[in-house]
Amino acid sequence: MPNDAPNNDRARLIATLFEDSARANAATLETMQDRLVAAADQLIACLEDGHKILSCGNGGSAGDAQHFSSELINRFERERRALPAIALTTESSTLTAIANDYDYDRLFSRQIEALGQRGDILLAISTSGNSANVCEAVTAAHARGMGVIALTGKEGGRIAALLKDGDCELRAASSSTARIQEMHLLFIHCLCRLIEDHLLGAAD
Ligand SMILES: O=C(CO)[C@@H](O)[C@H](O)[C@H](O)[C@H](O)COP(=O)(O)O
Numbered sequence: 430m431p432n433d434a435p436n437n438d439r440a441r442l443i444a445t446l447f448e449d450s451a452r453a454n455a456a457t458l459e460t461m462q463d464r465l466v467a468a469a470d471q472l473i474a475c476l477e478d479g480h481k482i483l484s485c486g487n488g489g490s491a492g493d494a495q496h497f498s499s500e501l502i503n504r505f506e507r508e509r510r511a512l513p514a515i516a517l518t519t520e521s522s523t524l525t526a527i528a529n530d531y532d533y534d535r536l537f538s539r540q541i542e543a544l545g546q547r548g549d550i551l552l553a554i555s556t557s558g559n560s561a562n563v564c565e566a567v568t569a570a571h572a573r574g575m576g577v578i579a580l581t582g583k584e585g586g587r588i589a590a591l592l593k594d595g596d597c598e599l600r601a602a603s604s605s606t607a608r609i610q611e612m613h614l615l616f617i618h619c620l621c622r623l624i625e626d627h628l629l630g631a632a633d
């Protein structure tokens with residue numbers, strides 16, 4: 430027999446989680462609103478110049494990396510041209526070979542060495558800011574002349590310290606991995622919306 434808390438305790442827990450998420454949402458809006466506009470401008474300029482966006486992350490952030498590339502390649506909310514984006518989290522043969530023959534830390538950087546071009550942007554996603562393979566991806570992107578937009582949380586971690594002038598850190602105002610992931614998805618949807626509005630004109 431599962432040892433679940435009584436239903437009213439579980440309902441209260443759900444209310445607390447919603448409240449925590451709403452608090453993280455409001456605090457992140459306060460700190461990141463202007464930076465989101467700047468990050469969208471960076472992505473728009475990259476796409477208009479004919480470059481592409483690579484994305485990476487681990488676990489839930491791998492899902493976010495794919496979510497973002499899918500919304501660019503396919504569509505977000507409106508019909509428009511397909512946009513070039515590649516999630517570096519999906520090619521299982523490539524991923525297993527790199528992890529097996531080199532090191533898990535090189536999972537994304539090796540692919541950036543192969544695919545990254547000057548002017549492309551890396552969307553680097555890490556809730557802690559400390560995943561070694563995402564740090565190496567940032568370094569590899571810089572070596573290829575790419576810009577970086579980092580989605581982080583907590584204190585920004587090692588990734589925040591690796592960023593250069595012209596890069597952009599979007600940091601969720603929370604120390605909970607789950608709440609940070611919720612903010613990251615909102616960041617991604619804001620960026621997709623601003624890109625789409627730029628291409629098509631603001632929606633009604
Ligand atoms: O989704 C979750 C937890 O909500 C986990 O899968 C989480 O993404 C993984 O533990 C990641 O390895 C965490 O990496 P990072 O966000 O610190 O870079």
Ligand SMILES: [Zn+2]
Pocket residue numbers: 496500618
């Ligand atoms: Zn979405």
